[in-house]
Amino acid sequence: MKKTLFILAMGLLGVSGVQASVTLVSGFSRFDQTSPGSGTAASDLGTTALSWTLNDATWNDDGTWTSNATNAKKNGLDVSSLNLSGASGYTVNINFAKATGLDNQDSIFCASIGGTGNNSILGRYETGNKIGIANDGASGGRPASALSNAISFTDPFSLTLSVEAGGNYSLFITQNGTTQNIYWNGKTQAGLLNTLYIGCWGSLPNYQCSPTVSGLSFWEGAATQDDLAAIINVPEPATASLGLLGLGALCLRRRRK
CATH class of the missing domain: 1.10.12 (Lyase 2-enoyl-coa Hydratase; Chain  A, domain 2)
Structure with a gap:
């Protein structure tokens, strides 16, 4: 007994968190409004709790939230307490119900890394319904989408950032059971993951987005493509x-x- x-x-x-290469640390599977115009959630997945308060979002009855697309606003989550570092490897997964209102140079996923130099990774929209990577917020020289299939932003999809030990990283995009991979050869992020942003990155007028988030999770270790099914379907x-x-x-x- x-x-x-x-x-x-x-x-x-x-x-x-039973995958051999990755371990679930923290995550959210539902977000709720606590008062008009604001909402909060405490992580309900993994062993480390985080509280996330979002004051500039639309809270939906199904437990999702939608980023405010005006004035390049984004919502940030302080994840420094998770001690996820590119030196040892980590994974961040975001499930999107949809991402409407996209235009060229929008960004819907931003990871801010501590330290100097290359300190951010962006998953951002490219023309032709593609997702690309911007390293340290830079536009020049980033991968030219590198996706063979266009993404339907009106349907659910997932973005998964997988950082290998030492800082090499890939961005996986999964929709309808098909996973595509982009990476920026020669770019590394070995610092501590401090902040996750969802929404817009820059302050460009008329380049806004309003993604709807249905869940997110943080994992120790770099996810492989074989791990993605378990990670995305937490x-x-x-x-x-x-x-x-x-x-x-x-x-x-x-x-x-």
Whole structure:
């Protein structure tokens, strides 16, 4: 009995983090409005809790939120307490329900890295319905989208930033079960991940976006393409817990027999 309960407890702590190469640290599967015009959420996935308050977003009844597209506004989450570093490798995944209102040079994913020099990675929209990477906010020389398939921004998709130990990184874009990969050869980000921004990066007029976020998660270790299915489809805690409790009940029943 005690052994079974111990296994259940460990399973609840490590749910969705069972991949060999990556471990789930923290994440959000639902965002709720706390008062008109503002909302907050506490991480409900992984072992490290974060609180995220968003004051400039539209809060949706289905637990998603939509970034305000005006005046190049973006919402930032302080993730420095997670101690995710490019020196050892980490992964950030964002699930988008949609990303409407995109125009050339918009950005919908920004990771700010500590230190000097190259201290930011942007996943940004390119002409032709593609996603590219900007390193340190630079436009010149970035990968020319490098995607063979256009992304439908009116449908759900995921952006996954995977930083290998030492700082080399890739950006995976997944939609309808198809994953595409972009990387910037020779560019590295070995510093501590301090802030995640979702929304617009620059202050360019008429270049705004309003992505709708349905979930995000942070992982220790660099995700491979084989890991992506588990990372992108992180189950809601209630669903995962019920599944594990059901499994535990079945084990106890068999022991009694």
